[in-house]
Amino acid sequence: MKRILVMGAAGQIGSELVPALRAVYGVDSVVAADLCALSAMPDSLRVGPCEQIDILDIPKTVSVIKKYNIDTIYNLVALLSSVGETKPQLSWDINLGGLMNLLEISREHKLALFTPSSIGAFGPSTPPDNTPQDTIQRPTSMYGVTKVAGELLADYYHQKYGVDARGVRFPGIISNVTLPGGGTTDYAVQIYYDAIKKGSFVSNIGAGTYMDMMYMPDATRAAIEVMEADPAKLIHRNCFNVAAMSFDPEEIAASVKKAIPNFAMSYDVDEVRQAIANSWPNKMDDSAARDEWGWKHEYNLEKTTADMLSVLKQRYQ
Numbered sequence: 001m002k003r004i005l006v007m008g009a010a011g012q013i014g015s016e017l018v019p020a021l022r023a024v025y026g027v028d029s030v031v032a033a034d035l036c037a038l039s040a041m042p043d044s045l046r047v048g049p050c051e052q053i054d055i056l057d058i059p060k061t062v063s064v065i066k067k068y069n070i071d072t073i074y075n076l077v078a079l080l081s082s083v084g085e086t087k088p089q090l091s092w093d094i095n096l097g098g099l100m101n102l103l104e105i106s107r108e109h110k111l112a113l114f115t116p117s118s119i120g121a122f123g124p125s126t127p128p129d130n131t132p133q134d135t136i137q138r139p140t141s142m143y144g145v146t147k148v149a150g151e152l153l154a155d156y157y158h159q160k161y162g163v164d165a166r167g168v169r170f171p172g173i174i175s176n177v178t179l180p181g182g183g184t185t186d187y188a189v190q191i192y193y194d195a196i197k198k199g200s201f202v203s204n205i206g207a208g209t210y211m212d213m214m215y216m217p218d219a220t221r222a223a224i225e226v227m228e229a230d231p232a233k234l235i236h237r238n239c240f241n242v243a244a245m246s247f248d249p250e251e252i253a254a255s256v257k258k259a260i261p262n263f264a265m266s267y268d269v270d271e272v273r274q275a276i277a278n279s280w281p282n283k284m285d286d287s288a289a290r291d292e293w294g295w296k297h298e299y300n301l302e303k304t305t306a307d308m309l310s311v312l313k314q315r316y317q
Helices: 014-025 058-068 081-086 088-109 142-161 184-197 216-228 249-259 271-278 287-293 301-316
Strands: 004-007 030-034 050-052 072-075 112-114 129-131 164-166 168-170 172-174 200-203 211-215 245-247 264-267
Touching (some): 004 014, 014 072, 014 216, 058 088, 072 088, 088 142, 112 216, 168 216, 172 216, 184 211, 184 249, 184 271, 200 249, 211 216, 245 249, 249 264
Parallel strands (some): 004 072, 030 050, 072 112, 172 211
Antiparallel strands (some): 211 245
């Protein structure tokens, strides 16, 4: 049975990945760790072991690994795309410095390491449609730069030292548990909240802007499945394209409107976020993940919208 440490557990992905991992491996086998105080962690995480850790604090991280006899780390710590543009030095320090720490720890203690990359690792010169697994990556955001460097670092540590480092390139993640924190794709989450609370939504992403998206149950399953995959079958490791759906603001608004006929959407485009969105793929080709470890998404836009609105209606109405 694996012993897992999830770094960045209180964030958007971690708050749902930790319960998913505990459902598979057992509550006591998954340690939720975050920079925030334990009292500030979601109740859903505090039903099992929790620790307060700064990813830049190597001695504390190692002490927790030894305390719980950890063999696998999920690294979810990152400053996201829009925040990274306002704090590029901090983005570099956390995204790359934190990853470097965990790679070194994984090398020294023979741990497996999952670190997600992102559609942000691509740039305006990347083929935007059916973006290949292996293609040019010249991102124009600091977040993207750190993701490309992170992919290369993880590959290096696997090739040079045999570290079992793996990851996926996540698209935008849609979640009904924890709001995202500063990503370009955040509008695709906020639209559901505003539809329920206000009956309207102002999009900061312009009409006709397509981006890959994924519902959280698929995202958590991808993170678990890639780490369970037979290493003998993995040609790629860091990182696999994984895709589920691609839509623009009009299409997600239309799906909401089917359930809430009076829903209305307008635009107030954020130029920084729009520029980042324009540099990202419209839709990724995830055939490598499907071929090498059997990836298959379950949620399309219609199924995602139905579940999001159902959950949020119960919560707020």
